[in-house]
Amino acid sequence: MTFPLNADQTQIQDLVRRIARERVARRADEIDRNAEYPQDMFDLLKELGLFTLPFPERYGGAGSMLSACVAIEELGRVCYNTAYLLLVQWVPFGAILAGGTEEQKERLLPGLAAGELRGAFASTEPQSGSDVARIKTRARRVDGGYRIAGSKIWCTNSHIADFILVAAKIAEEGEAARINLFIVPRGAAGLEIGRKEEKIGARGVPSCPVFLDDVFVPDDGRLGGESPQGFKVVMEAFNQSRPLIGARGVGLAQGAIDHAVDFVQQREAFGRKVSHFQGIRWMLADMQMQTEAARNLVYKAASLVDAGVTGAELAACSAMAKCFASDTAMRVATDAVQLFGASGVSAEYPINRYFRDAKVLQIIEGTNQIQRNIIANSLLGRAPA
Incomplete structure (x- = not known):
């Protein structure tokens, strides 16, 4: 470790690493194989009080994005799905904290912090993933509120969420349509959750x-509320949470690497341990x-977030961070499968799970192509339409 961690962050790292190895690792393969929501792992994270880690102390958090990245890394090292449970709880929390009214914060954040409430975020549509501006879901003003019509895909956690933050376009009279987020409670009339997608990775959530x-x-x-900047504020807040994706x-x-090192040290070929071959090393x-x-x-x-840096630099x-780390995960997992040889493509070994989960990570939470656009824009400005 070359990046310095303070005493609190080191303590969090030691705690989560121990819990990950002793209580999470043994469940990882089963969660992936059965593709069933790991309620026991959610309960474990709830018991540890990790749901507010990156958020202010008033909600029971450490107020540190770096601490949250350390926890995500240690869990993801043994079980991507358990690490994902933290992130899907943090996304609605962060959105409401950044863009919600005080009433909305008081109503929802304590429950999310305690693990008594679960949320989901619904933006992606069949024709608009990265191109959020083209969503077709509409909210029309009616007496006392809004009527929302449309559909979303890839809404993670929606099957158990107590509420879903739904992105929809609304056009007030005399104004151009703009995107807003709406808190749709579970059980709302007209809300239907479809059957879960069969995914190659991230199967447990x-x-x-x-x-x-x-x-x-x-x-x-x-x-x-009526703020026209609500969605923009939330999207900017997601820049602050993107290091968490990189941590995964x-x-x-x-x-x-852990699995590959263990495998090559145990296996022999041509009368030598595989770990003794220079090419392998x-x-x-x-x-x-x-x-x-x-x-x-x-x-x-993550440290920039903790230092209060915002805007283009962040x-x-x-x-x-997201792009390089997820591309690295894919390269490293691919090489690890190669080091396992034929065993690498066998379901009897866990290494193929890392390979599948890494591929998912290159696509979700903003594709790596979109991340490259953001980086290029910071260097060159936006390209003309």
Whole structure:
């Protein structure tokens, strides 16, 4: 570890690493194989009080994005899905904290912090993933609130969420349509959650389509109230949380290295341990160098958040962290599978799980192509349409 952690962060790292190895690791393969929501792991994270880690102390958190990245990395090192449970809780928390009214914060944040409430975020649509501006879901003003009609896909956690933050376009009279977020409670009339997607990775935290058939949301269900900047504020807040996605990549890469090192030290070929061959040793050296570089970039981005840095500087660094770390996870996991040989493609060994989860991470939470656009824009400005 070359990036300095303070005493509190080191304590969090030691605690989560021990819990991950002793209580999480043994469940990882089963969670992936059965593709069932790991309620026991959610309860464990709730018991540890990790749901507010990156958020202010008033909600029971440490107020540190770096501390949150450390926790995500240690969990992701043994079980991507358990690490994902933290993130899907943090996304609605962060959105409401950044863009919600005081009433909305008081109503929802304590429950999310305690693990008594679960939320989900629904933005992606069949024709608009990265291109959020083209969403077709609409909210029309009616007496006392709004009626929302449309559909979403890849809504993670929606099958158990107590509420879903739904992105929809609304056009007030005399104004151009703009995107807003609406708090749609579970059980709302006209809300339907579809069957979960069969995913190659991230299998333990289901993602489902969401259908909204004229769903009524009262005025106090519009995130941020009447503020026209609500959605923009939330999107900017997501720049601050992007290092968490990178931390998942670092955890995957380090976990793949852990498995690969153990395997090559036990296996023999041509009368020698596989770990004695120079080609193998160099592969592992490259894997560790790439992972350490990714870790330092992720921790730098998290430290910028903790230092209060915002705007273009943070956006670019966060994009680099997410992109580089997830690409590194994919490269390292691919090489780890190669080191396992035929065993690498066998379901009897866990290394293929790291490979599949890493591929997912390159796509979700902002594709790596979009991250490269953000980085290029910081250097060159936006390209003409």
